Amino acid sequence: MKDIPLYEVRKITDLRDMLKQSVVLYPDKPVFLIKKNKGEDYSEVSYKQFGDDVDAFGTALVQRVGIGSRVAILGEARYEWYISYLSVTNGTGIVVPLDKELPKHEISSLLNRSHTDCLIYSSSKQSIVDAIRDEIPSVKHFICMDSIAETETVYSFRLFLESGKKLLSEGSRAFLDAPIDPEAMTILLFTSGTTDKSKAVMLSQRNVCVNLEGMCSMLYIGPDDIFLSVLPLHHTYECTCGFLCQVYRGSTVAQCEGLRYITQNMKESKVTMILVVPLMLEMFHRAIMKKAKADKKSTRKFMIGMTLSRTLRKIGLDKRRSIFKAVHDSFGGHLRMIVCGGAGIDPKILSDMQDMGIHCVQGYGLTECAPILALNRDVDFNNRAAGLPLPGVDVKIIDKDENGIGEIIGKGPNVMMGYYENEEATKACIDEDGYFHTGDLGYLDNNNFVIITGRKKNVIISKNGKNIFPEEIESLLSRSAFVAESLVSGDDDGREDVVVTASIFPNMEAVQSLLGENADPAAIQNLMEAEVRKVNEQMVPYKYIRKVIVRDTEFEKTTSRKIKRVYK
DSSP, X not given: OOOOOOOOOOOOSSHHHHHHHHHHHSTTSEXXXXXXXXXXOOEEEEHHHHHHHHHHHHHHHHHHTOTTEEEEEESOSSHHHHHHHHHXXXXXXXXXXXXXXXXXXXXXXXXXXXXXXXXXXOGGGHHHHHHHGGGOTTXXXXXXXXXXXXXXXXXEHHHHHHHHHHHHHTTOOTTTTOOOOTTSEEEEEXXXXXXXXOOEEXXXXXXXXXXXXXXXXXXXXXXXXXEEEOSOTTSHHHHIIIIIHHHHHTOEEEEOOOGGGHHHHHHXXXXXXXXXXXXXXXXXXXXXXXXXXXXXXXXXXXXXXXXXXXXXXXXXXXXXXXXTHHHHHHTTXXXXXXXXXXXXXXXXXXXXXXXXXXXXEEEEEOGGGSSEEEEOOSSSOOTTSSBEEOTTOEEEEESOOTTSOEEEEEESTTSOSEETTOHHHHHHHBOTTSOEXXXXXXXXXXXXXXXXXXXXXXXXXXXXXXXXXXXXXXXXXXXXXXXXXXEEEEEEOSSSSEEEEEEEEEOHHXXXXXXXXXXXXXXXXXXXXHHHHHHHTTSOGGGOOOEEEEOSSOOOBOTTSOBOOOOO
């Protein structure tokens, strides 16, 4: 096992301590690059200004809403969202980040389940807020992130902020001196799922702070880094790793104008790092490969470049950025690292990107673990693995099968306090020894890397007791240029055995380049079946895909761009 020292990180007791330290260390450095309107140039917000705005808004919250209040945030990623989050955690009470894409009946249900006192929302959600006002009796205060006519219970964010500044100038210290218990629930996060099935995860500030310290000791993130924020902020992956982490390390967060503007915003902000989910990384990779292999000459030049790059690195020369200058320029010319999480990714994609000079690592986390449980290091990584356990986190495998694959469980100070108002669910997933049962299956290799094979609830069990992991087969299918998305399931034919079925949404651009623009559905079906035969050749017979369904629409996805599985 490699013994590579961890990066040195500073200790933080809570999120207020984290912000105050960073304001002292990096007062004039930009913490955010924001755009008030699409198409405008980025404008900078310094650490000092952000710290002052958090103190002012928090002071107004304490004065108007009261210490110990539960404050929900509903809106897109924007400066007001960041202020709201830390204004609540740093002295007001409990923050409840909500998914802005939820339908109104689910939003009202989650507000009621969390017993929210105050709702901070974007004007883009005004119609929903108006529609549910009578259904959320506990919510007494509403703060709109945009300009709005104020009433006794509805406030404008800007005016609210100004009132906080006035209170501070008059000597108010109610927020500044409010006690913070690092062990108490400060963050309430709802897992994905329908209203009745979603669980409310209780996190303390200690959960988050040890996670920040742990992940930053494994991956170097510094004051010169600029992150482009592209994932939904209500997800703990983006919130902890793409917002709080940057504030902690003195980095800068650049606002993304939308998925269509990612590469444009990368160039404008001179981004150095980005957090993505597998679908995004696959999209980046596919675009690079399409351009690199547009014709025989381009393909030959690209393959020579890859061979030359690998050869030079063996003798200590790294010329990747110059050999693949066009690739780097397409990402703005400064991108050094991509962190991928949320689901497994094809190791070939990771190694391809690394060979071109953009280091890609994957991590493994869950909302219940605040969120990171394991992470590949920039100096010690395995592209087949989800990562190494974070410092202070113990990962074990239980209930192993004949191949040593079992459920992954983890224990550490980052594990949640439990599910809010759901003791039964808490006991079902946190055992008497304090280990959180992830529901994921996998094993630890000889170097202690966590290798994930699939989800317990997704496993297909053949009638002779063999385990088939859909994620493994989907990963192989994703390597085909003709497959955009796939979902593997097991269908019982009522006779011999479970039929492994692949539902495939084709990459129509690649399909049409081969079969023509008006490709016959039967020809597309034959092409997909031919690609499936190639995958079957790489597997043992009991895992063979026996049935192929071709879709003409994308799979439905969550807001974090994961395909939604339907369980029968």
